[in-house]
Amino acid sequence: MLSRRTLFWLMGGAAAVAGGGIAASRVGIQPEPLAPPAEDEAHHLLWRNWSGIQQAYPAERAAPQSEADLLDILRQGPAPFRAVGSGHSFMPLVPTPGTLLTLDRMAALRSHDQTALTATVQAGIRLADLGPALAAIGQEMPNLPDINKQSLAGALSTGTHGTGATLPALHAQAQSFRLATADGRVLECDATHNPELFAAARVGLGAFGILTEVSLRNSPLKRVERNVWLQPLEQTVQDWPALQARHRNVEFYYLPFTGMSAVITHDETEAEATPRPPTQDNDAVMTLKALRDWLGWSPSLRRTVAQQLLKTLKPEKVVAESWQLLSNERPIRFNEMEYHLPREAQLPALAEVIAAIETGRPDVFFPIECRIIKADDAWLSPFYQRDSGSIAVHAFYKDDYSFLFEVVEPILRRHGGRPHWGKLNSLTAADFAALYPRFSDAAKIRRELDPEGRFLNPYLKGIFDV
Amino acid sequence: MVSGLQRVRSATLALLLVLAACGKDQPTPSATELAARHPADPHLDQLYQTSCKACHANAESGAPLVGVAKAWAPRAAKGEAVLLSHVVDGIGGMPAGGQCFSCTPDEYRALIRFLAAKD
Numbered sequence: 270m271l272s273r274r275t276l277f278w279l280m281g282g283a284a285a286v287a288g289g290g291i292a293a294s295r296v297g298i299q300p301e302p303l304a305p306p307a308e309d310e311a312h313h314l315l316w317r318n319w320s321g322i323q324q325a326y327p328a329e330r331a332a333p334q335s336e337a338d339l340l341d342i343l344r345q346g347p348a349p350f351r352a353v354g355s356g357h358s359f360m361p362l363v364p365t366p367g368t369l370l371t372l373d374r375m376a377a378l379r380s381h382d383q384t385a386l387t388a389t390v391q392a393g394i395r396l397a398d399l400g401p402a403l404a405a406i407g408q409e410m411p412n413l414p415d416i417n418k419q420s421l422a423g424a425l426s427t428g429t430h431g432t433g434a435t436l437p438a439l440h441a442q443a444q445s446f447r448l449a450t451a452d453g454r455v456l457e458c459d460a461t462h463n464p465e466l467f468a469a470a471r472v473g474l475g476a477f478g479i480l481t482e483v484s485l486r487n488s489p490l491k492r493v494e495r496n497v498w499l500q501p502l503e504q505t506v507q508d509w510p511a512l513q514a515r516h517r518n519v520e521f522y523y524l525p526f527t528g529m530s531a532v533i534t535h536d537e538t539e540a541e542a543t544p545r546p547p548t549q550d551n552d553a554v555m556t557l558k559a560l561r562d563w564l565g566w567s568p569s570l571r572r573t574v575a576q577q578l579l580k581t582l583k584p585e586k587v588v589a590e591s592w593q594l595l596s597n598e599r600p601i602r603f604n605e606m607e608y609h610l611p612r613e614a615q616l617p618a619l620a621e622v623i624a625a626i627e628t629g630r631p632d633v634f635f636p637i638e639c640r641i642i643k644a645d646d647a648w649l650s651p652f653y654q655r656d657s658g659s660i661a662v663h664a665f666y667k668d669d670y671s672f673l674f675e676v677v678e679p680i681l682r683r684h685g686g687r688p689h690w691g692k693l694n695s696l697t698a699a700d701f702a703a704l705y706p707r708f709s710d711a712a713k714i715r716r717e718l719d720p721e722g723r724f725l726n727p728y729l730k731g732i733f734d735v
Numbered sequence: 736m737v738s739g740l741q742r743v744r745s746a747t748l749a750l751l752l753v754l755a756a757c758g759k760d761q762p763t764p765s766a767t768e769l770a771a772r773h774p775a776d777p778h779l780d781q782l783y784q785t786s787c788k789a790c791h792a793n794a795e796s797g798a799p800l801v802g803v804a805k806a807w808a809p810r811a812a813k814g815e816a817v818l819l820s821h822v823v824d825g826i827g828g829m830p831a832g833g834q835c836f837s838c839t840p841d842e843y844r845a846l847i848r849f850l851a852a853k854d
Contacts (some may be wrong), residue, residue: 304824314840315823317831332837353836370835373785397789418789418834548795600790600797600828 279290289422301669316369318356318474319418320604320666325364327351334374336481339449342368343479344373349722352475354423355395357416357690359604361728362427362474372422375481378402392422392480400592409591412436415638417596427691428472428651430659431595432520432640434513439653440471441645444486448478451719455481469711471647474690475523476729477715478606492542493517493535495594496583502623505530506616513641518595522636523619524557525626526568527575531636535594543588553582554601554635556664559636567635568631603635606673606693607661608686609651615639615658618684622660625676633672637661648707651687661692763794764803772801774849782842783849786835790828791850797828799850807851818847 284585289650309326317324328347333339338542346368353371363369372393381388390399397417403409412431419429421439430438445459448470451677456478458467470477476592483667505512505521519536524708556578564571587594619639626633638661642652651657662677664670673693681688687704688694702708712733719725722734763769769792774780790796799806810818822843825831833839838846 301824301826304820307820307823315831316836317825319830321825321831330837355834356830356832356836369836373837374781376785395785395789551797598790598793598795600795600826602828602830 285733287573302667306547316353316356316364318358318360318363318522319542320602322359322670323356323361323364325366327365327369329368330371330565331368332371332374336447336449336455339370339375339479339481340392340453340455342370343449343451344453344725348721349726350479350724351726352422352643352701353548354393354420354426357419357423357691358427360691361726362691363726364728365726367697370479371419372479376420378406379482381408383407386489387484388487389482389484390421392420392425392446392483394421395419396421396424396596400590400596401720403487404490404590404592407490407561409490410439410442410485411488412442413592413595414439415595415597416599418599421483422475423691425483426475426480427470427565428647428649428689429691430640430642430652431518432642432659433516433518434641434656435643436518437643438650440647440650441643442486443471443483445484446471446480447472447482449481450478451721451723459484465710466608466714468646469707469714472649472651472690474649474729474732476724476733477718478724491537491591492588493591493594494538494540494541495573495587495589496534496536496584497531497586499529499531499579499582501528502530505532506620508532509616520638520640522638523623524575524579524636525558525623525633526631527557527579528572529576529579535591538588540588542590543586545587545589545593546585549582549585550597551599551601557636561632565631565634568627571631602638602666603663604670604673604693605661605663606665606670606677606681607638607659607689608678608684608694609642609655609657609659609689610681610684610686612641612656612658614686615641615660618680618686619660621680622662622677626662626672630672632668633662633664635665637662648711649690649705651689653705653707657687660686661689669700698732701732709713753836764798766792766794769794769800774846776845779842779845780848782835782838783846786838787846787850789834801850802852804851808852811851813849818851821841822847 302321305315305324313326313328316327331342348695349365349367350370351363351365353369375391376394377391379389386408388403396419412433414429414431425440425443428438448456450456450457456463502523516534516536520533522531527647560571560575640659642657644654644656662673674695715733725734774783781840790798822833
């Protein structure tokens with residue numbers, strides 16, 4: 270892959286050769302989005318989410334070391350209490366004027382059962398730390414999301430998922446959890462103890478209480494072979510059913526304005542681990558951005574140059590332990606909308622999304638991600654009783670992301686999509702009630718546990734307290 | 736007959752392909768060396784281990800690496816107040832707060848000093 274610096278230089282040449290293109294291009298340094306004040310009038314420090322679009326000035330910040338610490342904080346601190354994992358939610362799940370909690374000090378592996386292949390971990394552990402901790406006891410999570418920064422509690426509470434026709438989202442692997450509640454108790458929840466709360470709060474948005482500990486049903490640690498290759502989107506669309514049937518994990522990205530897609534598969538193998546070359550993903554994204562910046566004024570030139578550049582990329586094949594390959598470093602910040610659709614609606618919806626973007630939004634460059642997720646039975650799971658195909662559309666963090674609402678969301682909603690809880694959407698309580706058969710049951714249980722709404726910030730009040 | 740646009744495309748592609756291999760990699764400390772670096776103060780170390788380390792001890796993150804003076808010199812030249820505002824606001828790949836959600840401004844300053852300290 271070209272280095273970014275080289276590519277910018279080359280794009281300058283391309284635009285100059287084209288003549289006049291520079292005037293119409295986005296050449297130049299894009300400024301950082303305007304930051305809010307570092308403190309509010311009461312000198313409370315600014316909190317922002319990972320992408321920078323959500324913000325708050327919590328009156329208190331707390332990092333409990335134990336359940337006892339946490340219960341003290343819940344008794345004495347100002348509400349609303351909101352727990353932050355890694356701040357990767359683009360929706361206002363975390364902002365609070367009350368107490369911002371981090372479980373970073375409750376992040377240890379507590380116990381495991383090698384016969385049953387289970388492990389009990391404190392809920393604050395980050396996925397990047399959970400992978401090696403489980404590997405050390407010969408276990409792995411059967412599926413993982415693309416980014417490795419999230420906390421386990423955050424990932425479970427928002428319905429975070431990986432990809433694979435037979436693999437459900439992460440919360441489906443939680444066989445029990447402990448929940449600190451508004452009235453100062455810690456409840457054990459599983460299929461037999463508090464079973465309704467277990468069903469309702471497994472994807473709980475931090476609205477039922479604070480997850481402190483989770484028992485995970487894991488798999489034996491395995492090596493997987495990762496293959497990445499580029500091919501025309503038409504080919505991928507044609508192959509998609511067969512790819513889903515053939516590979517343990519499979520996904521593809523459409524590279525906007527190129528006609529090309531990147532297919533990524535992972536399959537179990539007994540082969541020895543191979544050296545891992547440095548990731549090309551981030552340079553690839555910035556290459557697409559450079560193409561947008563310099564050649565966005567000419568879709569045909571942008572497509573031609575992109576296809577020639579992409580031809581220089583060789584397929585990638587790597588063998589490593591599963592946790593080392595499924596979750597990745599994503600240092601390029603973005604905002605994102607992701608909807609989970611009935612599996613059969615995924616490709617028709619994708620075709621509409623691509624057509625809408627490529628006819629009206631030449632500023633879009635981030636790859637569009639398509640994954641598949643098996644159904645589960647958590648009441649607020651976007652995959653509740655439905656095998657799903659997801660479509661995720663991203664916008665660089667410095668770019669306008671209004672097109673996600675104006676162009677993309679209407680298509681995804683028309684195809685019956687349920688949004689990822691942590692990703693951009695404009696849905697209301699009535700919309701969620703229509704999409705989730707057990708939504709009102711979950712809201713009722715939540716109200717009984719927390720009648721004063723001590724875990725509800727304004728956004729969650731709008732969802733649950735209506 | 737070759738159109739003007741085709742000539743533009745051909746010239747562009749030729750330029751791109753001829754110059755496509757100009758990138759250079761910068762040497763970085765080994766992963767083991769990076770992982771071994773940590774603040775001496777136990778409290779600061781706990782904050783570092785659960786936040787900064789995930790990126791600043793990971794060459795794939797693109798962040799300036801812990802203790803690599805060459806990476807920190809241009810940043811340090813801006814002064815501690817500017818660096819603190821970059822931490823609080825976020826900048827580039829650096830998310831606001833640097834993933835330390837319980838840090839005070841003084842703890843951020845101490846972490847900046849540790850990260851930028853020495854090669």
